[in-house]
Amino acid sequence: MGGAVDLGKIFGVNVRIEVTVLLLAAFIVVGDFGRNGMSGLLDAVTFAILFIFCIYLHEMGHAFAGRLFGARTLDVTLTFFGGYARLVGIPRGWFPNAVISFGGPATNLLIATVLYWYAGTQEVPNDLISRLAFANLFLGVFNLLPGYPLDGGHIAAAVLSNFMPASRARVITGYIGVGVGILLIVLGLQSGMGGMFTMLVGLMLIMAASQEIQMNSRGRF
Numbered sequence: 001m002g003g004a005v006d007l008g009k010i011f012g013v014n015v016r017i018e019v020t021v022l023l024l025a026a027f028i029v030v031g032d033f034g035r036n037g038m039s040g041l042l043d044a045v046t047f048a049i050l051f052i053f054c055i056y057l058h059e060m061g062h063a064f065a066g067r068l069f070g071a072r073t074l075d076v077t078l079t080f081f082g083g084y085a086r087l088v089g090i091p092r093g094w095f096p097n098a099v100i101s102f103g104g105p106a107t108n109l110l111i112a113t114v115l116y117w118y119a120g121t122q123e124v125p126n127d128l129i130s131r132l133a134f135a136n137l138f139l140g141v142f143n144l145l146p147g148y149p150l151d152g153g154h155i156a157a158a159v160l161s162n163f164m165p166a167s168r169a170r171v172i173t174g175y176i177g178v179g180v181g182i183l184l185i186v187l188g189l190q191s192g193m194g195g196m197f198t199m200l201v202g203l204m205l206i207m208a209a210s211q212e213i214q215m216n217s218r219g220r221f
């Protein structure tokens, strides 16, 4: 969806930014603007930039974890829904898959820990740092929910594949993904205009998860 700007190699990994990421930034800024008015505009823009940078670090977490298993990252792309990293040469087996999927959320949880620790050492509380810490905690925890296409869904499918056929594991995490999507839409509906982005993410999850269920239900007798 939309064009992408190629930033070239950063830390050995190609970085691409889809134009739609501006829409994500706009959602964050507009949401903030309504809350804090004009004085909060600069803070909102700063927060949006740092938040999107943390999404980039999340993807680099996957790339770094991939490197531990000799996998190469073709590129990291930032999009409206966050981002994705394309890795090649991931060794077979559930363990590399689970660790590489965990690399992203683990990065956000690490950033949250460092920021909360830093906030604790400050005498005057810094609103930006606390918000960024919470946002990273949220990114880490949300992405660990065991539903496809979230990272936690990949981890759950990898672990479950030890006990059942991989396709059945994927159907299960697919249904959990649909459930998470429905939950997001319900939550979004309850929070008025600000819930629009939540609902869109919910819809995206439901579509991706339904596709995963269909693909893995086929050919079973």
Ligand SMILES: [Zn+2]
Binding pocket: 058, 059, 062, 101, 104, 105, 143, 151
């Ligand atoms: Zn991820």
